[in-house]
Amino acid sequence: MKLCCNSKDILKSSHLKATEKRLKLLNLILTRASSFSAGQLFDDIQHILAIDLATIYRILQIFEEKNIIRKVVEKNGVQYYESACEHQPEHSHFICESCDQIICLKDLKENEQDFIKKLDIPYDVSRITLFVKGICNKCKESDEQ
Ligand SMILES: [Zn+2]
Ligand SMILES: [Zn+2]
Numbered sequence: 001m002k003l004c005c006n007s008k009d010i011l012k013s014s015h016l017k018a019t020e021k022r023l024k025l026l027n028l029i030l031t032r033a034s035s036f037s038a039g040q041l042f043d044d045i046q047h048i049l050a051i052d053l054a055t056i057y058r059i060l061q062i063f064e065e066k067n068i069i070r071k072v073v074e075k076n077g078v079q080y081y082e083s084a085c086e087h088q089p090e091h092s093h094f095i096c097e098s099c100d101q102i103i104c105l106k107d108l109k110e111n112e113q114d115f116i117k118k119l120d121i122p123y124d125v126s127r128i129t130l131f132v133k134g135i136c137n138k139c140k141e142s143d144e145q
């Protein structure tokens, strides 16, 4: 799968040493269009790299501190992240209450700003993202059958 960004360049500009583990993990993250947890990355990478879950947690923490990835949502005690590279500006998410799938709502951006203005929040707002909950199309279809 094609990567939208070069992992080596990202690590370099974040002043992180490009170790094999960081590089391979970041490659994996950049091929993922949707959010991921440490456990999911571990499942995907353990066949090609000798790494344990604790190391993945540690690397994800470093990546988050450097704004390479961002936290999306915590579900049942599991933290989900997504890539925060330049191709993935911050956006809102839809969470299906039936299958637990997290869907990025990237196209919402403009309407979202109007909506936020209407909320009339009496503080200095630096950023807002929405978490929308409901039933995804897949679950809706299988329910109707
Ligand atoms: Zn990118
Ligand atoms: Zn669903």
Ligand SMILES: [Zn+2]
Residues within 6 Å of the ligand: 035, 072, 082, 091, 092, 093, 103, 104, 105
């Ligand atoms: Zn997203």
